[in-house]
Amino acid sequence: MTTSPASRVSARLSAIAPSATLVVDAKAKALKAAGRPVVGFGAGEPDFPTPDYIVEAAVAAVKDPANHKYTPAKGLPVLREAIAAKTLRDSGYEVNPDNVLVTNGGKQAVFQAFAALIDPGDEVLLPTPYWTTYPEAIALAGGTTVRVFAGAEANYKVTVEQLEEARTERTKALLFCSPSNPTGSVYTPEETRAIGQWALEHGVWVITDEIYEHLTYDDAEFTPIVKMVPELAEQTVVLNGVAKTYAMTGWRVGWMIGPTDVIKAATNFQSHLTSNVCNVSQRAALCAVSGNLDAVYSMREAFDRRRKTMVSMLREIDGLIVPTPHGAFYCYPSMEPMLGKTLRGTTIDSSATLASLILDEVEVAVVPGEAFGPSGFLRLSYSLGDDDLVEGITRVQNLLAEVK
Incomplete structure (x- = not known):
């Protein structure tokens, strides 16, 4: 048979x-x-x-036998500390390094965020157009994607009114991405604050993808949603990485920042899934996030x-x-x-x-x-x-x- x-x-x-x-x-x-x-x-x-000074840091790391071994699944402590410092510098709010998890690229952070938060039957509001990986990650976690569409006439940005219309008793989270892949749209500080306050009021988790934070043009500015609504920190997971900012897509280093219980669950998951990120890549990322932005x-x-x-x-x-x-x-x-x-x-x-x-x-x-x-x-x-x-x-x- x-x-x-x-x-x-x-x-x-x-x-x-x-x-x-x-x-x-x-x-x-x-x-x-x-x-x-x-x-x-x-x-x-x-x-x-990738900028030369970052590559040189990786070359030095290759020669250090300490980087030939396993390290903590959560990430090198010195890198998590640097990410916390970089968040304060670039986003304007403090983060405990214990609430940072270093991942194998931004995609792993995406999958682990949904895995940590979403149960079968939970709905995730997804502003549309969206990055192609988001609905697949939601589905793997057992969740249901609820598209909230905004077209060219709205510069592809959804409103609080649209989100509220899509919200049900099963709504668990909102995916927020600004600057946006695929549209290049950037929410204003006022728009970001309004969405954050709406999420806080209704107990909706926010998964915010900030991978393009340094790539804004004209008078647009990157606005961290946690900075706009500090009380939202306990129901927000921040996703980021070095790929786009530092031309390091192949190095595969991303991270998650979130509440203690969420980061602990995602760390446990990662300890079985991949263990630690490549140490040489982590050392390169350390150089990147610790340096200036020239x-x-x-x-x-x-x-x-x-x-x-x-x-x-x-x-x-x-x-x-x-x-x-x-x-x-x-x-x-x-x-x-x-x-x-x-x-x-x-x-x-x-x-x-x-x-x-x-x-x-x-x-x-x-x-x-x-x-x-x-x-x-x-x-x-x-x-x-x-x-x-x-x-x-x-x-x-x-x-x-x-x-x-």
Whole structure:
């Protein structure tokens, strides 16, 4: 007797969709490896190398035998202390190092936050568009995702009124991400305070993803929700890491900050799941968070220049609605006016169809809105070289000029 394919893998893992952003990036890289002149706007990572002084700290760490052994699952004490100090410096409130858990990248922090808080039947309010991993992490924890959608006309920012309308007696948590992946939206201090006060009033946990805290532009400012509503600290889990700020996506160091009981539960989980984060990476992260932000500001200046170029060029395309992104390194235009039209003999019935056409016809990789919620949108990252950015958007402009 043979086992049917459907029963070979658990229903829990069979239900997980692959990361759409990584799928697009992998396809673009495969085409490049095959010699195709692909321009990729899919990757959510800086194109800069990790700053030299951080790399040098890692080289020194490799040579220290202490880093060849297991260390506490919670993270190197000196790194947790540095993260607490960095939080005071950058976010303006004090954190006990005992309430910091160092994780294998920001994604592990996301999964462990939901695992620590969510039980089967609990609902999580998820402002939409959202980062593709959030609903998968919620589902693995047994929770139910409740989408709260805000479109281009609202600059993709939800309101307290929308959250209240979506809240039920089963609502356990709200995921808050500002600056936002995928939209680049940044909530104002007033908007952040209002959402924090609403969560406090109704006993709703907040899981706040602050990985893009240093990437804001124009007059936008990163606003930590705990700073705006200090009383919320006992029902908030803060997620962060070194990946985006310091161009360290491959080093895999993130962290969680939260109440004692939540961090203890997540630490116990991590002790069985992965144990400690790579010690060399932790030493590199220690150097990063302890140092000044000069290198970060230099990268941000380049991102800002590319942002302005991308927005300007995309707005020249008929059929795209392009809100100005004020954070992260993404542009999230709406292509809804193109729905139902044709392009080189194909009806544009979704953003997935349009993204496929763009890749197949002019070898430019973008991520369709279906990866982040409703169809009708495209995500383009401007974390690539200036020349490649102009070349890629020019190809898109020329192709979409043929939409009828």
